[in-house]
Amino acid sequence: MDLSKRITGLTGEQGDGWGLFLRAREMMAAGEAVVELTIGEHDIATAPEILAAMERSARAGHTGYAAVPGTDSLRDAVAARLEARTGVATGRNNVLITPGGQAGLFAAHAAVCDGGDRALFIDPYYATYPGTIRAVGAVPVAVAARAEDGFQPDEAALGAQAAGASSLLINTPNNPTGVIYSRKTLEGIAAICQEADLWLISDEVYDTQIWQGRHLSPRALPGMGERTLVVGSMSKSHAMTGSRIGWIIGPEEAIEHLTNLATHTTYGVPGYIQDAAEFALARGERLEAQIAAPFGRRRLLALEALAGQNVVRVVPSDGAMYLMLDVAATGLSGEDFAFALLAHEKIAVMPGSSFGQAAHNHVRVAMTLEDTAFLAAFKRILSFAAAKAGEKSHGRGASPHASRVTS
Numbered sequence: 001m002d003l004s005k006r007i008t009g010l011t012g013e014q015g016d017g018w019g020l021f022l023r024a025r026e027m028m029a030a031g032e033a034v035v036e037l038t039i040g041e042h043d044i045a046t047a048p049e050i051l052a053a054m055e056r057s058a059r060a061g062h063t064g065y066a067a068v069p070g071t072d073s074l075r076d077a078v079a080a081r082l083e084a085r086t087g088v089a090t091g092r093n094n095v096l097i098t099p100g101g102q103a104g105l106f107a108a109h110a111a112v113c114d115g116g117d118r119a120l121f122i123d124p125y126y127a128t129y130p131g132t133i134r135a136v137g138a139v140p141v142a143v144a145a146r147a148e149d150g151f152q153p154d155e156a157a158l159g160a161q162a163a164g165a166s167s168l169l170i171n172t173p174n175n176p177t178g179v180i181y182s183r184k185t186l187e188g189i190a191a192i193c194q195e196a197d198l199w200l201i202s203d204e205v206y207d208t209q210i211w212q213g214r215h216l217s218p219r220a221l222p223g224m225g226e227r228t229l230v231v232g233s234m235s236k237s238h239a240m241t242g243s244r245i246g247w248i249i250g251p252e253e254a255i256e257h258l259t260n261l262a263t264h265t266t267y268g269v270p271g272y273i274q275d276a277a278e279f280a281l282a283r284g285e286r287l288e289a290q291i292a293a294p295f296g297r298r299r300l301l302a303l304e305a306l307a308g309q310n311v312v313r314v315v316p317s318d319g320a321m322y323l324m325l326d327v328a329a330t331g332l333s334g335e336d337f338a339f340a341l342l343a344h345e346k347i348a349v350m351p352g353s354s355f356g357q358a359a360h361n362h363v364r365v366a367m368t369l370e371d372t373a374f375l376a377a378f379k380r381i382l383s384f385a386a387a388k389a390g391e392k393s394h395g396r397g398a399s400p401h402a403s404r405v406t407s
């Protein structure tokens with residue numbers, strides 16, 4: 001029996017970029033000790049008091065179907081949080097609770113794209129973006145942000161693709177680069193969206209992980225409230241990745257239709273998870289800062305280690321839990337470097353090419369290990385890069401993919 005093209009073609013011809021991750025998992029399953037710096041998973045579990053709130057709610061009977069757009073009180077809490085951060089009046093009817101940010105990204109695209117519509121996004125990108133767009137029957141169009149521009153999106157390149165498109169998806173603070181979009185970048189994006197009549201889908205799941213500068217939600221820019229869908233999540237801000245809870249914030253009419261979509265897809269989010277999220281949000285910014293702090297600390301440790309060498313360059317990483325490293329000086333592509341590092345050092349990092357073409361000379365390091373172990377692994381990455389750069393300058397550069405088969 002044939003399956004739909006929509007589902008069989010979801011990840012496109014280039015694959016989904018998870019090859020290295022899967023290889024690392026295979027090695028671990030075979031008993032090898034791999035240092036895992038691939039995915040954005042905290043090295044701590046959800047806080048015991050959040051779990052206790054979840055249990056209290058479930059034991060009190062909040063185990064049946066919950067309200068599909070989300071409980072009133074959680075929607076109020078999410079609205080108040082965003083209003084406090086952006087200054088934009090936001091009420092319960094602007095909020096749909098979703099099973100995580102990923103479900104929010106899917107629903108947001110379903111809300112603004114018809115089949116065959118062009119949906120823009122920025123390369124480098126979070127690995128699921130093109131597949132999410134294909135999943136709603138739209139056509140993903142990547143617009144490259146250049147390393148030389150510090151991976152800030154290029155207004156001219158975006159403008160050239162905007163006519164006739166339905167939406168633009170951005171992500172700041174950014175995964176994989178760690179870059180925070182500047183006010184100038186966001187104002188340029190807002191102008192393009194208004195000129196070409198695009199919806200802006202703004203993925204802000206890292207909005208609590210800011211190391212330098214300020215996070216500006218484009219929903220707060222003039223004229224953008226009516227055409228922006230903000231996607232948020234408790235995954236990164238509250239170490240609740242497995243609880244699957246997030247939201248979409250947007251104009252009331254869009255949220256009304258998105259609620260209808262949720263009724264026909266997820267039928268909402270478990271009530272005890274929503275109550276736990278509400279409990280966690282009520283703890284305020286202090287808890288968020290506490291959960292974010294280890295990544296900020298490790299970033300400083302890594303920057304200090306980087307300062308002592310000149311082979312690996314770091315992309316200015318102002319936010320999120322990742323560091324994007326330029327490994328071009330080793331003579332290897334990001335992918336070959338990552339596979340060689342896994343084979344020889346048993347350290348798993350993501351090749352930049354998992355996130356598109358714009359970062360193919362890079363690897364992304366997730367700062368998701370306890371400080372001492374993280375720094376030790378990071379220094380080993382730098383030593384490995386130095387050795388590879390040395391081989392290159394002595395004419396012994398690895399041929400493409402050579403290191404991958406030596407694993």
Ligand SMILES: Cc1ncc(COP(=O)(O)O)c(C=O)c1O
Nearest residue numbers: 040100101102126175233235246
């Ligand atoms: C940029 C970005 N958006 C969305 C998500 C999805 O997060 P969630 O766990 O809320 O589905 C992730 C997860 O890593 C991410 O990095």
